[in-house]
Amino acid sequence: MRTRAAVLCAAAAVVAGSVTAPPASATTRAPVQVSPVTWKKCGTTDYPTLQCGSVKVPLDHRNPRGKQISLALSRVPHTASASQGPLLVNPGGPGGSGLTLAGFVASALPKKVAAQYDIIGFDPRGVGKSSPAIDCVPGYFRPVRPDPVPATPALEQANLKRVQSFAAACGRKYASLLPYLDTISAAQDLDSVRQALGARQISYFGYSYGTYLGAVYAKLHPDRVRRLVLDSIVDPTGVWYEDNLSQDYAFNDRQRALMAWIAKYDSTYKLGTDPQKIEAAWYAMRAALAKKPAGGKVGAAELEDTFIPGGYYNGYWPYLAEAFSAYVNGRKTSALVEAYRNFAAVDAAGDNGYSVYAAVQCRDASWPRDWTQWRKDNWAAYEKAPFMVWNNAWYNATCAYWPTKTLKPLNIANGKLPPVLLFQATDDAATPYQGGLTVHRLLAGSSLVVEQGGGNHGVTLSGNTCLDTYLAGYLTDGKVPHGDGVADAVCQKTPDPKPLTTKAASTSSRGSTLHGLLGFRG
Known part of the structure; x- marks a missing residue:
C-alpha cells in the first residue's frame, strides 16, 4: 500500500456508488477439481532448490467452470521427515511478485524450521508471470x-x-479483467492453490498488503488456516483512501x-x-x-x-x-x-506492479x-x-x-482462527502502528509482537533476533506469547545504520534483500 482537467472518454466514464459482490464461498456451487501442481526446477544462484509451477483458477469464482486464468507458483520443498504442510508467503503490494520470496523465506528462517514446510511463493492474479498480466x-x-x-x-x-x-x-x-482484480478474488485464489497442493489447511505469512490478503482469506475460510503470520499490518478499517492519507x-x-x-x-x-x-x-x-x-x-x-x-x-x-x-x-x-x-526507478520501464496496485485498490473499496x-x-x-x-x-x-464499480470491504473480525501471530513496528510509515492494534483487536486470540521505536516496514527476517525468535517458535509449534499490555511481547529496534565511511558501513544483507523483495508499495 502506497503507499500514486481533461474529461475521460466514455470508455472510462466515472461510475458512482458501490456494489457488494458476495464472497464466492457464500454462493452455492458444485465442487470443481483442481489439478495438482507439476513442479519443475528453476533454482537460482541464491536459491538453488527453488521449483516453479502453475495452477488454473476461475477468473470469476462465482462461476468456477467459466474462464480460467493461470497463477505462477514457486516452491522450496520441505526436507524434514515430517512436514507441517504448505506455508504460503506474500510480499505485499498489491501487485508484488512473490516467486522469489519463497526462496528468501526458506533461506532466512532457521534451517530446522524451514525444513518442516513446503514454502510456496506466488504471483497473484494479474501479476508478473501469472497470466494474463496487466500493463496499462x-x-x-x-x-x-x-x-x-x-x-x-x-x-x-x-x-x-x-x-x-x-x-x-x-x-x-482490460475491460473484461478489471472487475475480477480485487482482494476477495485473490483470497479465493489461495484456496484454489490449497486444493492444487492437496492440503487440507495452509499456513500463511504475509507482509504489508499481504497482511490484508491473509486476513481476508482467513475470514472466508477460517477452518482452512493452520497458522497465520502478519507482519507490518494494514488497517482494514481504512482501506484504501483513509489508509493512504494516514x-x-x-x-x-x-x-x-x-x-x-x-x-x-x-x-x-x-x-x-x-x-x-x-x-x-x-x-x-x-x-x-x-x-x-x-x-x-x-x-x-x-x-x-x-x-x-x-x-x-x-x-x-x-x-x-x-x-x-x-x-x-x-x-x-x-x-x-x-x-x-x-x-526509485522500478516502475520507469513497465508498470505491471503499479497497474495491479491500482486495479485492486480502486476495485476493493469506495473512493x-x-x-x-x-x-x-x-x-x-x-x-x-x-x-x-x-x-x-x-x-x-x-x-x-477508475472504470469499474467498487466492492464493499469485508469485515475481517474473526473468532474462529487458531492462534495468530502479528508483528508491528511502532514507527512504521507504510502501515502505521494503529493498523497492528486494530487487527489485534479484530482477530480474537491473536498475539501482537511490537518492535519498539522501529520504523522499518517488514520487520521479521531482517536481522532482529528477538522478533525472529518469536516467528521461528510459532512456526515450529504454534505457540504465541501472551502479555498483559497492549502488546503481548516487545522487542527493541535494531540499531540505526552508520555512514558508509565507517567500519559499520554495511547494512544487514538480509534486511536489504527483504526490502528489495517487498518493494515500495505496501
Whole structure:
C-alpha cells in the first residue's frame, strides 16, 4: 500500500456508488477439481532448490467452470521427515511478485524450521508471470514527471491528465479483467492453490498488503488456516483512501527522522547539526530540481520517489545522505541519479506492479469521485506533512476515475482462527502502528509482537533476533506469547545504520534483500 482537467472518454466514464459482490464461498456451487501442481526446477544462484509451477483458477469464482486464468507458483520443498504442510508467503503490494520470496523465506528462517514446510511463493492474479498480466501504460513513471505539488492550475491539470489517461487506458485494454482484480478474488485464489497442493489447511505469512490478503482469506475460510503470520499490518478499517492519507503523516515523520540522523553525522555529510535546517536544505534541493532535473532524470517527483524508500527501510539512509550531500555541497548530480536508479526507478520501464496496485485498490473499496474532495483533503495534509502528500495522492488518484464499480470491504473480525501471530513496528510509515492494534483487536486470540521505536516496514527476517525468535517458535509449534499490555511481547529496534565511511558501513544483507523483495508499495 502506497503507499500514486481533461474529461475521460466514455470508455472510462466515472461510475458512482458501490456494489457488494458476495464472497464466492457464500454462493452455492458444485465442487470443481483442481489439478495438482507439476513442479519443475528453476533454482537460482541464491536459491538453488527453488521449483516453479502453475495452477488454473476461475477468473470469476462465482462461476468456477467459466474462464480460467493461470497463477505462477514457486516452491522450496520441505526436507524434514515430517512436514507441517504448505506455508504460503506474500510480499505485499498489491501487485508484488512473490516467486522469489519463497526462496528468501526458506533461506532466512532457521534451517530446522524451514525444513518442516513446503514454502510456496506466488504471483497473484494479474501479476508478473501469472497470466494474463496487466500493463496499462508502459513507461507511465518514465522521468521527468510534472511536479507533484499542484502549486499552479497548470500543474494540477498536467497531473490530472496523467491519472485520467492511465485509468482510461486500463479500461480500454482490460475491460473484461478489471472487475475480477480485487482482494476477495485473490483470497479465493489461495484456496484454489490449497486444493492444487492437496492440503487440507495452509499456513500463511504475509507482509504489508499481504497482511490484508491473509486476513481476508482467513475470514472466508477460517477452518482452512493452520497458522497465520502478519507482519507490518494494514488497517482494514481504512482501506484504501483513509489508509493512504494516514501514510502521509507517518512518512513525513520518517523523513524527519532521516534529517535528524544526518545531523548526527555532520562530520561525514557536512549538512549541519540542526535537523530543521537540513530539512530546509532538502526542500531547497527539491525546488532546484523542479527547475533543472539532475541528469535530465531526477526532477521534483523523482527526488521524492528516491527518498520515499528511506521511509520503508533505514538501511538506505547512508546512500540517500551521500547523494543529498553531494548535491548540496558540490552541485554534483551523479549520486542522485544513481540513487534514483537503485531505489526509485522500478516502475520507469513497465508498470505491471503499479497497474495491479491500482486495479485492486480502486476495485476493493469506495473512493471519492469528486476531485474537489481529494484537493481539500490533500492540501490539508500537506500543510502538516508536506514530504510526500501529493506524490502519494497522484499515485492513487486513478481511483477517482477508475472504470469499474467498487466492492464493499469485508469485515475481517474473526473468532474462529487458531492462534495468530502479528508483528508491528511502532514507527512504521507504510502501515502505521494503529493498523497492528486494530487487527489485534479484530482477530480474537491473536498475539501482537511490537518492535519498539522501529520504523522499518517488514520487520521479521531482517536481522532482529528477538522478533525472529518469536516467528521461528510459532512456526515450529504454534505457540504465541501472551502479555498483559497492549502488546503481548516487545522487542527493541535494531540499531540505526552508520555512514558508509565507517567500519559499520554495511547494512544487514538480509534486511536489504527483504526490502528489495517487498518493494515500495505496501
